[in-house]
């Protein structure tokens with residue numbers, strides 16, 4: 001089969017489109033013939049830092065048709081259109097994954113390929129209202145947003161949610177989901193274009209975080225009583241403002257460190273404010289199924305920014321590194 005392989009760390013050019021043996025599923029596994037794969041920033045980190053001796057395949061998001069299963073018990077999956085849950089071997093607990101936890105796409109071969117082998121337990125039927133590209137745009141970012149908003153963030157209808165950096169795939173997915181769940185959503189961005197698009201998609205307020213008075217504007221115009229929940233993916237540079245804008249007893253779910261991972265926290269300020277700082281990553285099989293039930297129920301359609309062919313994965317990575325996108329960058333296979 002054709003796949004996009006990485007064999008050494010470096011810039012987007014290190015990605016190679018080439019032939020590799022088609023993998024065969026073992027018992028409990030299925031091979032999905034992929035029709036679409038989605039990019040996440042994780043792929044960029046993995047590509048830059050790749051050091052393993054063997055070449056491997058990037059990609060956590062994928063949708064396609066089951067071609068083969070590894071045992072007769074799962075034969076009914078063959079020929080079905082599916083979306084893949086990229087949370088592998090999560091385990092039995094809902095409050096966090098077990099020790100064998102992995103994310104699809106390094107160390108296991110990922111979805112930038114014509115086929116991928118995954119556990120049958122990680123397959124979910126593709127929502128009928130979505131084509132393969134839109135279905136494959138949801139898994140990693142959607143699952144992460146779902147857990148951060150609900151299981152960890154306990155978002156309730158009518159609450160005010162802050163999404164800093166709406167250009168992020170996770171934040172974009174969170175906007176789409178949170179609006180359907182009845183939240184008031186405030187977004188920030190460095191780009192006026194992205195702010196306008198977020199408003200079109202239902203954001204209630206949008207502020208440019210490069211404007212020095214943005215925090216004051218949030219307080220005056222959008223959240224005089226403070227924010228109930230912040231979903232933060234950029235870390236060091238955004239968390240101090242999140243804490244200042246939070247209401248007493250408010251929650252911050254944090255899941256990324258794009259701008260750095262060190263935080264100097266004034267403990268007195270935090271405990272007097274009764275702040276809940278909640279780390280979160282990916283999600284459980286139950287959350288993945290709940291997410292896709294919600295997507296079907298509300299006929300949600302994720303925003304797609306750009307579609308490349310599989311052979312053009314390097315170009316797709318370049319676009320992601322430039323950070324101009326609003327919505328997902330996809331590979332059509």
Ligand SMILES: NC(=O)c1ccc[n+]([C@@H]2O[C@H](COP(=O)([O-])OP(=O)(O)OC[C@H]3O[C@@H](n4cnc5c(N)ncnc54)[C@H](OP(=O)(O)O)[C@@H]3O)[C@@H](O)[C@H]2O)c1
Nearest residue numbers: 041165166167168169170189190233255256257258281282
């Ligand atoms: N723990 C998990 O399970 C998990 C899952 C997915 C992603 N992540 C992490 O979450 C982060 C986001 O990933 P992603 O793929 O969704 O998106 P991404 O493409 O990494 O998002 C980049 C966006 O971050 C925003 N940003 C950068 N600096 C900012 C700042 N100072 N203030 C506010 N926003 C800022 C920008 O938004 P604007 O363009 O709007 O300014 C930029 O477009 C990454 O670090 C990723 O590794 C973690």
